[in-house]
Amino acid sequence: MTPTLILIVLLFQLQAILAFTPASPTNSTLDAVGLNATETTQLTLQWFSHGSYAQFVATAARSKDSxxxxxxxxxxxxxxxxxxxxxxxxxxxxxxxxxxxxxxxxSMDTDIFTLAKSKGALAALLYTPYSQTCVLNPELGSASNLDIYVTPTPTSAKLLDYQFQSSQIATQNNPADALVDYDPAKLAKLQADIESSIKQGYAVSGEYLVATISAFNATADAVTEDGKGAGEAGSASNSTAGTESGAAGKNSAPERGRADIVYIITLFVGAVLAAAVL
Incomplete structure (x- = not known):
């Protein structure tokens, strides 16, 4: 077998195991017209200790069972x-x-959302720090098997990406422990803490960012311990037992008051960071 033929075979094999992203960045308001940019879908990030950041995102696609x-x-x-x-x-x-x-x-046979779903992702958030926003390829249509959201501005994308430094700061003694990229081994190691953070409504330890995405037309307000909405978890209940942020409602009034203060401070810091980023 010639070297050229070997290279072709290797390339073909590599293509078979990777996935393409059926979306692209855009600065055109006409391209982005299909996004529900005026809805009140909210993304909230939380990190240790009691840090948080919130912003609105746009919905690009919803799965059938969302x-x-x-x-x-x-x-x-x-x-x-x-x-x-x-x-x-x-x-x-x-x-x-x-x-x-x-x-x-x-590979053009498998898209990134299908790949993420196969690894256990509950949703996907598209971002671009260089263009206005992201738009899905037309051929994806309504066939998504995953809820897909997009950041509405490059500033919001940069601010979200910047928050990963919070998890790295929380592990400054060993930054390699920070969960920044998909890593099933790290996720398994942090499983108890991540699930506890979801249940308690705040990050109980460092190393990771906890995200909550609440769509404007959500059909379930309660979120179970495993991070899925009540419908996804197999429950028929649409209970509003959680707080507005989706927490389990176990925080006392003083804790909620402290959380409100932290949230206000975080928004102020976010505004300062936005100015710095720009």
Whole structure:
């Protein structure tokens, strides 16, 4: 077998295990007209200790069985680092996906959302720090098997990406422990803490960011311990037992008051950071 033929075979095999991103960045308001940019879908990030940041995002697609609420660790997800052989996980997580470029070896048979779903992702958040927003390819249509959201501005994308430094700061003695990219081993190690954070309504330890996405037309307000909406978890209840942020309602009034103060301070810091980023 000639070297050229060997190279072709290797390229073909690599293409079979990667996935393409059926979305692209845009600065055109006409391209973005299909996004529900005026809805009140909210993304809230929380990190240790009692840090939080909130912003609105736009809905690009909803899966058939969606309840409109997802909770889990937010992690970068890329076809360059994950393939069909990468283990999946039952730990609740949300894929943070760049729409700026595809892998040069990406397969056109499997898209990044299908890959993320196969690894256990509850939802996907597309972002671009260089363009106005992301738009899905027309051929994806309404066939998504995952809830997909997009950041509405490059500033919001940069601020979200910046928050990963919070989890790294929380593990400054060993930054390698921070959960930044999809890593099933790290997720498994942090499973108890992540699930406890979801249940308690705040991050109980460092190393990760806890994300809550509440769509404007969510059909379930309660979120179970595993991060899925009540409908996803197999419950018929649409109970509003949680607080507005989706917490289990176990925080005392003083704790909620402290959380409100922290939230206000965080919004102020976010505004300062936005000015710095720009």
């Amino acid at each position: 309840t409109g609420i997802s909770k889990g660790a937010l992690v970068h997800f890329s076809e360059d680092k994950v393939n069909k052989d990468t283990p999946s996980t039952s730990v609740p997580w949300i894929a943070f996906i760049s729409c700026d470029a595809n892998s040069t070896l990406a």
